[in-house]
Amino acid sequence: MTLLILIIVLALIFDFINGFHDAANSIATVVITKVLTPMQAILWAAFFNFVAYFIAKYILGEFGISDTISKIINSDYFSNLGTNPSLIIIAAMVAAITWNLLTWKLGIPSSSSHTLIGGLAGAALAAANFDFTSINSPIIIKIILFIFLAPIIGMLAGNLITVITMHAFKNVRPAKAESWFKRLQLVSSAMLSISHGLNDSQKVMGVITFALIANQTQIAHADMSHWFMNDFFHWKQLLITSNSKDIHDWVPLACFSAIALGTMGGGWKILKTMGNKITKITPLEGFTAQTASAITLFFTEHIKMPVSTTHVITGSIIGVGVTKRVSAVRWGVTINLLWAWILTIPVSALLAALFYSLIKLVVN
Known part of the structure; x- marks a missing residue:
């Protein structure tokens, strides 16, 4: 139970960091064009x-x-x-948090999503002596494909x-x-923030759901009598999860709240990159x-594909810049971002394995 609680705490910390790491994605243009002040945005x-x-x-x-993320690691492989599996998830979350904080500190708009996915895959492979049947390779290949x-x-x-x-x-x-x-930017910014919440909050939901499913035996045999207000909350009922679609309301509420609070923390270094350095807006x-x-993210949410909000908004800004002229896009900055995107999954995987x-x- 201690490891399960640690996983939930680490997952929500990651979600919070994801919020302020990716805050610039949805507010960069509305701040740079002075529609809203940074705090209002x-x-x-x-x-x-x-x-x-x-x-x-x-x-x-x-x-x-959330269902897609919860299936990245082959739970049957590790149960046999x-x-x-709790140790795998803890290693993955620590690696993802480390990489997110490092890229935030450097002002690099890397993908929190791919950091998480790389961490899960790397930790699982390390635990399985790099037996690739321990992970769901078809899902990971599709996710890698969507990097591009x-x-x-x-x-x-x-x-x-x-x-x-x-x-x-x-x-x-x-x-x-x-x-x-x-005025219309307020609408488009709201749409983008909704799509960001739909995509990124669910990724952490998937991690928590996987952890709950993997720890069902320990939960069932745990003595909860000493837990605070146990008679009122019935903790076991809140933790028993039969499958990836059987999610208690507290899981999404906690995840969506954490990313919203993280967004309130801001992300000013990345905002400058997203708002000014790629092209003038x-x-x-x-x-x-x-x-x-927003339309792209709604589409990928519809097909249950976890993609990077950072990648999508960067691509959109480039597409907007190209309508003026190709030289309006600062391709040097864009190429540097591309390298960061490509390296995120393997670096996160190596960190998680370590x-x-x-x-x-x-x-x-």
């Missing part, structure tokens, strides 16, 4: 991050991405091997929506159009980039 984004929970539960009726597909889809959507929007408003006076698009371009990103080895030494 953060509160706006945090609110809609949490609104995403109600959309997932009461409108979509499912948490599909007699290995404690997600920003491309975002770029194409950003380019197309910008061209259509510019054509539709070509006869409107520039000052009037700018005023309209400053106007209110119209901010609106189209955010709209393209942490797992260290944890095993301590446990043994």
